Amino acid sequence: DEIVVSAAASLTNAFKDVAKQFEAKHPGTKVLTSFGASDVVLQQIVNGAPADVFASADEKAMDKAVAQKAVDPATRKDFARNGVVLIVPTDSKLGLHDVKDLKRADVKRLTYGNPASVPVGRYTEASLKQVGMWQTVQPKAVLAQNVRQALDYVARGEVDAGFVFGTDAAIMPDKVKVVQALPSPKPVLYPIAVVARKGVNPHAGEFVKFVLSAQGQEILAHYGFKKP
Amino acid sequence: MTGLVVPLLLSLKVAGWATLFAAVLGTAAAFGLAHWRSRWCNFVDSVLTLPLVLPPTVMGYYLLVLFGRRGWLGVWLAHWNIELVFTWQGAVLAATVVAFPLVLKSARAAFEEVDPQLCNAARVLGSSEAAIFFRVVLPLASRGILAGVLLAFARALGEFGATLMIAGNIPGRTQTLSIAIYEAVQAGNDDLANILVLVTSVTCIVVLWLAGHFLPAYGRRGSKR
């Protein structure tokens, strides 16, 4: 038996591990994973991609999926929590200590995900608006197409600072330095749901259950995700 | 090791089929355009070039809308039990659409270079127009067409925007080399990315190099120099 799991890009490393352990527990079942930016995955599912499970990086993408009747709302559960952090290259000489420092004239360029399509960008926008920095930061921004691109720009020192998920920053501890965790007006929650289509795969529900189980949560914690 | 072989074979399969389709369709369309003497000719040509102009992701999005479960072509194909979304056949579709204009333009230029006097010679020798195409025009245009086909192959091998959209990124099933490279770069896994790039490059160079040896011999008329 096979199940196809479509998930947000930021879940790549964690969900590959989850899939492996799920297969170990359910011999004979094969988990096929497909990762992409949450909104891309959403579009594929809405257009009838034969996926069984959808895991998104924010509520908005999942809301759209529900609205388009692409997933079964009864199965929707939040399964992980994350946070947005401000990062700089490890060798940064600017000496930034706080989001407010981004006002300084010697901070020329910074990056975050495009709020129009990338969950991490939407969270960043909300946080910066809360601390009254959005107007200052926006003109200096280079929009990234997803979290990992923002991370890459910072890691290569092409920009002076950037906003990413805490779990992503943890991937390159030797290249980027976390300056500050941002307060968020709404929690950074990851929802999961079974895709609605003819002849629902019986293993889909089991996979969701496994992600929510103690074993699944342990794996996610290993990759830096917190409990919802 | 299998982590390399599976996407490599998949890439070759997808690029191979896509090149075949693009070559046949592109050559046929080019021949039509080269002989259809109308003001609309260049217009149709430009329209057929569009798959090259639109960003592949966008191309892929439209293919998804068209061939998805709810798309009207998708619904139609479902009757025949053909599913394109999230399958390697979908990747072939994406690569074909994107590679098609490359064959079209090269082949059209090549067809228009063929001396019409030679077609006349074949005509008085009793050949039908179809026979003239296969016996005179096609061989004489083969160099230009081949250039287009090689470009198409390279493009199909490198295609990933549209593929990612319609075929998804499923290791072992739709994860081609290009998508694997993309994922490795995104994951910050530079070493794997470099290895994959090397494999792709070597594959492509080998295939193009081999193809270079099949250039028709009569093309070597320059050897007198």
Added chain:
Amino acid sequence: MTGLVVPLLLSLKVAGWATLFAAVLGTAAAFGLAHWRSRWCNFVDSVLTLPLVLPPTVMGYYLLVLFGRRGWLGVWLAHWNIELVFTWQGAVLAATVVAFPLVLKSARAAFEEVDPQLCNAARVLGSSEAAIFFRVVLPLASRGILAGVLLAFARALGEFGATLMIAGNIPGRTQTLSIAIYEAVQAGNDDLANILVLVTSVTCIVVLWLAGHFLPAYGRRGSKR
């Protein structure tokens, strides 16, 4: 409305420069390859085709590594106050690299079709090799080269993977039409996406159509038919 005009003009500027560079460099390289009679010739050709094979995003990644603030070419260019990352010049670089092989392959096929006897005729009439290139070979190969250049223009206009990587997505500064379309599609903003696609398509069709009218007149020898 300005939301359309700014990216449109930027796209035309970027695609225009990229096409120019790709045309000149591609034609020169093709001429070199067509006349360099060596076993390595096809190999070099294949290597030069690589920018087409690698996924554009990956191409962009390597360009970033090379031309970024810490890349060795980037450091060197910084001495001359040239910055490519996050500027429209960077977008030109990306589009040029990606479009280059299209000119190369088409031009090479066209050059090899030129009858060497005509070069001999020019030689005995006292022309230098450079003059022969400009007066005989280039005009006779112009149809094939033009096909390649038009492909390059279309590709440059549609380029977005590599551009996004090196030039970034800065509205009003490096946000080309392609990137704007990508953004709209990703954001699920279908109406905006459709309008942008329409603008790109019309632009491309108009440019390609116009270019079709500049085809050299002597090419119309088929008119006797």
Added chain:
Amino acid sequence: MSVRVHIEHRLLSGQREFRLAVDFQTEQRRLALFGPSGAGKTMTLQSIAGLMRPERGHIALNGTTLFDSERDICLPPRERRLAYLFQDYALFPHLTVAQNIGFGLKPGWANPSRRRLPAAARRWVDAFELGHILESYPWEISGGQKQRVALARALALEPRALLLDEPFAALDTALRRKMRQELAALQRQLEIPMILITHDPDDVAELADEVYEIRAGAIIGTVDPAALALRGDPRVQAAA
């Protein structure tokens, strides 16, 4: 045997206009078109072969109408079944000499094999001394060899008529004489009409019963083959 040609056509090239208005009709089987360079000889022959469609007129051969602008008849060249020798040979550059000669003898969508020569072509290969170059490509043979290959290719087909545009121009005297005899023999054997363009009075003397003189696009009359031979050649005038 009858040939009937009445055609009008206008060709523009830049400012220049060329008017073709050729009209002749004969029961003779062996014709020659004779006239200065640029007079419209090739164009007349191309019209008969169906390679050019004149604006007005009609063309009939042995009672079969090949072209009639009023009845909107224009047989495609394929159905006219004529042997045509192109002035510039028009050999297929991608085929060997053997394949070029066998081209018309092999029906279907594939070219003849690179080496095997159809039996029907053998006669002409031998007659025109082409045996040793059968495997060469057109760019590997001399001018006169090209002309002989083109002639062999045209004759191999058992055509309904022969249209030959300066068939011996590139040949030396000895070969020319030999090929002229071959051609006359073929023509006697098949009993088909032949129209020949030539500048050589010897060709006319040996191969034509009637000679039409064509100037600036129009037939200006017939010439006696024997008289032509004398008119054309100052040496003969001196010797006579």
Added chain:
Amino acid sequence: MSVRVHIEHRLLSGQREFRLAVDFQTEQRRLALFGPSGAGKTMTLQSIAGLMRPERGHIALNGTTLFDSERDICLPPRERRLAYLFQDYALFPHLTVAQNIGFGLKPGWANPSRRRLPAAARRWVDAFELGHILESYPWEISGGQKQRVALARALALEPRALLLDEPFAALDTALRRKMRQELAALQRQLEIPMILITHDPDDVAELADEVYEIRAGAIIGTVDPAALALRGDPRVQAAA
């Protein structure tokens, strides 16, 4: 005036081998190469013009060494400054007749203008009756017109020698006679060597002082121009 040619070359095409071994030396100014189709006449002329590099040998013209395989000298065609008429004309298809004729007269990297004809070319345009087709492209003119354009293009240059490969093959008798006279006049005026390939005894009689007969790649001896005229023509034999 002296011409010295001693060359050896081997050409392979499939199984077939052609050996060229031409050797002659003369103080005469007007030479003709004469021989059957495929004998190696064109190849000899191409070697002299520098379009082909023979394997071995040397070529000298009026004391200037053009080619010497032992001293590794091989002047590029451009520096040999010879007029060469190609047997298949080799007109530039992208240029008009005027531009073709003016090609060699216009130095630099741009082609001559589409209409204006350089003064030096005017003489040949008039002599060869090309005035009315100056703006036509090569595919818009007749076979004989092409040959005259090619000849005008070659002669317009004031060359150091004339190499002509069947210059009148596609022309009618009247034109041929006229052009022969023009050529003889030019040759007298410039006092340059001329090597002519022809199958026409009249050409030889009027334009050559010495005739080399070439067969299967080798010079087999000289022929008397007058004797050639008689040998070649059965009618004259009958009349004599």
